[in-house]
Amino acid sequence: MLRAANTIAAISTAGGVGGIGIVRLSGPEALAIAKTICSGQIVPREAGFHNFYNADQEIVDQGVILFFPNPKSFTGEDVIEFQGHGGQTVLNAVLNLCIDKGARLAEPGEFTRRAYLNNKMDLAQAESVIDVINATTIEAVKSAAQSLSGKFSIKINGLLKKLIELRVFVEACLDFPEEEIDFIEQGNVIDRLNNIAAEVDQILLVARHGQLLKEGANVVLIGQPNVGKSSLLNQLVGEEKAIVTDVPGTTRDPIASNISIHGIPLNVFDTAGLRTTDDQVELLGISKTWESIKGSHIAMVLVDATKGAGNYEKDIISRLPKNIEILWIYNKIDLTDDKPKAVEHNQNKSIYISAKLDLGIDLLREALYEILTGGSAYNNNETVYIARSRHIDALNAVKASIIMGLAHKDSSELLAEELMLAQNALSSITGEFSSDDLLGKIFSEFCIGK
Incomplete structure (x- = not known):
């Protein structure tokens, strides 16, 4: 020891x-x-x-x-x-x-x-210590505890064992180059690689959900002044967080609020309405709105349901970052004949609500959850493990090496090399293959005394 x-x-x-x-x-x-x-x-x-x-x-x-x-x-x-x-x-x-x-x-x-x-x-369990301490929802606490107990590591080590067994077999083929194709076929190497890839996909699905539980997501409310952004924020938060008036341009600085959807923490930003104005204070608020947009995962674009989307909204959409998810919100259906509903249109979902009367807010929450989880058929009864960005990166590297390995299935040397890279990437999660720099970075996040 x-x-x-x-x-x-x-x-x-x-x-x-x-x-x-x-x-x-x-x-x-x-x-x-x-x-x-x-x-x-x-x-x-x-x-x-x-x-x-x-x-x-x-x-x-x-x-x-x-x-x-x-x-x-x-x-x-x-x-x-x-x-x-x-x-x-x-x-x-x-x-x-x-x-x-x-x-x-x-x-x-x-x-x-x-x-x-x-x-x-192991290293994944050590990281879970700080994740338990910093968890902001009970679901995040439970997931971090699962990782702390070693269940995430058991999954990773089980997958690692299969990779090592396959790598040993392929490298043994290198001693018999004239028969390597027969060895690949007889060892069901391709089937085993595909099975490992499928298992990586399943772990990635659960790990991404765990990453969301740990890190949460940023959601920004954008739209014309007086379209109901502050009213919607108040409904999502469950309290009068933002000032609501009939005067356009009331919100100047972005107002951040924390909510939880099925255990996923969200930071929701109510922002200044995007419009042309000579008010210097409002212009500063609009500038901060664009700063908030740049750091967000989802943009909820609010539209007055009595008027519909027009050139103003199209201009906003054209200026949004390419990697941001867009969710259209048609507010004020209490003034139209519309009912609360969710509609798919051009790969974007539109939700019809009334923030004033609390209509359709449940549909909005479900739409946000679907975007956050990638619309996957994730089973909430499954064990979820708190995962970090480096875990996701490592699993993606494993998947990439497997794909390259399948492309080189006719060459034992190249296949063995990809399996080695996959093994090293997977080992980095539990710390069997980690640099001192990585360890220093990980443990520097802890408080003194832990």
Whole structure:
């Protein structure tokens, strides 16, 4: 087992004032340091009440000490937890005692990094620690917990095993070049490659859903002034978030609100109406609208249902980024004969609503969800794993190598090379094939004390 060269310490509870606060020690000197600070005997895995003393034998705090001997601890090293009172001053005092006795302040994510380096978890599980902490919806919490438990890694490792077995077989064919075509056929290599590709697609489907649960999406409301953008935002959020008046141009700065659709967090931006104006303040708002549009995944283009879409809306559409999804919203159907409905037109969906009377908002939510999930037949009862962009990139690289491998099915050398690239890409997810730069970037996202 990998051993750390020193002992680290940090406050592991959130900043502020609370009933309980925790200072954590991890490393070879953790127990020795704790014995110089507390009174009484420290028994492994037994909660013991102790006084915490400074160098002058003055009581700094009182609380519980827990000792987890290696290797059965979070980090795989000796771990001590001082569970005292939750004031920042007293916690800093206990932390300084640990440092005075020879520990050093932990770097961001160093406890979890040591757990990874000591084989207590793989890289995907380590990343899930911070995902559990940062989750903004209960669905995201559940999905991150699935990854933390190792279920995502089990899927990846199962796929990796199949890739390695196939690669070993293909490379064995290299020793018999005159018979390699027969070996490829007899080993059902093409069928096995296609099966692996199908499995990658399934994992990608679930992983993309998990990525949405983690990262969410940005949605921007755009349209003419007084078309009902602020009213729609209020309906989606469920409160009077934006000011609604009959005066055009009320919204100047983009108003961001957080909502959740089937567990997917969305940042919805109500923006200034896009129109020609001499009002310098409104012009600044319109400029910020275009900035919000550039960073969004979906543009909800609002249209007055009593007037329909015209040259104004067509001009807006022509100026939108090519990678943004467009959802047409026909508002104010309470003034027409239209009913709430969803209509497909030219590969874009149109939703007819009344933001004023809360009509068709459920159809709008479902349309947003369909766009976010790619319209896939995703089964909500399936296990979802929190996935990161790098996981998606790695799975896409695996898929690309498999496609290239199929193109080179008549050449064992080229096929073996593509299988090696696929294996390396897949291994990077769990950390079996990862650079120090990648590890540094991942664990730098953590807070100190985790």
